[in-house]
Amino acid sequence: MLLNSRPRPRLRTLRHRKAALLASAVSVCLLAATAPAEPLGVGDRLFPYLGNPGYDVASYDLSFTYSGSNDKPLQAVTTIIARTTTDLDRVNLDFAHGTVRSVQVDGRPAAFTNAGEDLVVTPDSPLPAGSRTRITVQHTSDPVPAKDQDGGWVRTSDGLAMANQADAAHLVFPSNDHPSDKAMFTFRITAPKDYTVVANGLPAGADRDGDTTTWTYRTQHPMATELAQVSVGRSTVLHREGPHGLLVRDVVPSADRKALEPWLAKTPDQIAWMESKVGPFPFETYGVLMAQASTGFELETQTLSLFEKNLFTEPALPKWYIESIMVHELSHQWFGDSVSPRTWSDVWLNEGHATWYEALYADEKENKPLEDRMKAAYGSSDRWRDSGGPPALPKAPAPGQKISIFRPGIYDGAALVLYALRQEIGRPAFERLERMWVRDHRDSTAGTDDFVRLASAVAGRDLSGFFQDWLYGAKTPPMPGHPEWKATASPKAAKGRARK
Known part of the structure; x- marks a missing residue:
């Protein structure tokens, strides 16, 4: 059909359409104003307003435009595909650090307002339970932190990275920001052509347009929002092969490539060692992002x-x-990425296991006895329980310090629980449990009760009493096989760099 073969609408018709659209927008805004919006949450004990009920996210499509300055807001578009689990007049999204320009629900303009750290969206018609919906938010994403905010964008000397654990992805993009709602991710990041961009998952194109390049990445497995990662910088991406042909890619400052290579070369053997303990690597790729920033911690962003x-x-x-x-x-x-915690009180399953394999690796590879570290942890365990709560019942974060849930009790204190379990059920059963845990819950979420049930099944006896004492007790129980170990008030457990 020729372009000029379509009849041109009369001016009066255009005016009527504009008037109708304006009236529709006004009515949507009035609808939003009829009842006060409220922040919601999924009832997490540690973060009551984190996450939102009523829907399950299937995918995020995140688009960011980086200007070349890491102290200016990025222009962004977040598109969420979700399925409603109940009838919804409104949809709450977690979002707390950006300016929202517009929201559409299924292609139609929607009203929106803020309530606490929620973006409350009112579609022009209710969403019935079981329906698939597309929510598109045009917004900014601010890399400059606000007062009393931890995490989100990390400003590096040459760009940006992300550190969203535990309660900070919604400082970067609108989301259902709780690990119980994992989803697939697509990232589209536009940056000046002399920058390199890397994100979770595998590359799906880099399109040059004048002085900018748009980089696309897609995950092959569902991911919790707190594990999202985008790196923008003057970086080099190095590739090597891991076990079974696994693609290993590392992102490093270009000027430091040679100096960092000896460390990067260790990753394939470390992956092989972990696979010998718990089974195949769970994702499509892995690597490390070495950022020129001062964070005070390292972080397990997925892949x-x-x-x-x-x-x-x-x-x-x-x-x-x-x-x-x-x-x-x-x-x-x-432990934490493929098998994600159902609630943040289950974080001991993440950090206890990571600390366990950290210590076991040092034992086997560097002659740093695991038993010595566990004995030192036992000595400090009562003090940790008193100050931060027992491993599976951590105290709430301090006001304005959301990452303060990451206390010694969920690191060495939780690894001590795993050591006690191995002492209780024997090494063969313990190693079988570890493999079954990551196999049975791959790409999903799981909680403490799930671990207790599986451990009991593997051991062939009810371990609920054992776990009740070790995970929830105010005092550290006697260590199986080591009745001579004593808990003291002195901080003798291993000290080192913070890691998440």
């Missing part, structure tokens, strides 16, 4: 763990311990 570059170039810790930290974040790919 691309975040590290401070200076940890490797200006080490204040012995080499064996740095390697064990690398294994800590690697092991999270199984």
Whole structure:
């Protein structure tokens, strides 16, 4: 059909259409104003307003435009595909650090307002239970942190990275920001052509348009929002092969490529070691992102763990311990990423296991006895329980310090629980349990009760009493096989760099 063969509408018709659209927008806004919007949550004990009920996210499509300055807001579009689990007049999204320009629900303009750290969206008609819906939010994403906010964008010396654990993905993009709602992700990041962009998953194109390039990445497995990662910087991406042909890609500052290579070369063997303990690597790729930033921690973002570059170039810790930290974040790919916590009170399952394999690696590879570390942890365990709560019942984060849930009790204290379990049921049963845990719950969420049930099934007896004492007791129970171990008030457990 020729372009000019279509009749041109009369001016009066155009005016009527504009008037109708304006009236529709006004009516939507009035509808939103009829009842006050409220922040919601999924009832997490530690973060009551995190996540939102009424829908399950299937996928996120995140588009960011980076100007070349990491102190200016990025222009962004977030598209969410979700299925409603109940009738919804409104949809609450977690979003707290950006300006929302417009919202559409299934292609139609929707009203929106803020309530606490929620973006409350009112579609022009209710969403029935069981329906598939598309929510598109045009917004900014601000890399400059607001007061009393932890996490989100991390400003590096040459760009940006992300650190969203535990309660910070919604400082970057609108989301259902709770690990119980995992989804697939697509990232589209436009940046000046002299920048390199890497995100979770596998690359799906890099399209040059004048002075900018748009990079696309897609995950092959569902992911919790807190594990999202986008790196924008003057970086080099290095590729090598891991076990069974696994693609290993690392992202490093270009100027430090040669100095960092000896550390990067260790990853394939570390993956092979972890596979010998718990089974096949659970994702499509892995690697480390060495960022020029001061975070004070490392982070297990899915398929691309975040590290401070200076940890490797200006080490204040012995080499064996740095390697064990690398294994800590690697092991999270199984424990915390592939098998995500159902609630944040289950975080001991993430950190206890990562600390366990960190310590076991140091024991087997560097002659740093596991038993010595566990005995030291036992000595401090009562003090940790008193200050931070028992491993599976951690105290709430301090006001304005959401990452303060990451206390010693869920690291070495939780690894101590695993050591006690191995002492209780024997090494063969324990190792079988570990493999079954990551196999049975791959790409899903699981909680403490699930672990107790599986451990009991593997052991062939009810272990609920054992776990009740070790996970919830105010005092540390006697250690099976080591009745001589004593808990003391002195901080004797292993100290080192913070890791998540």
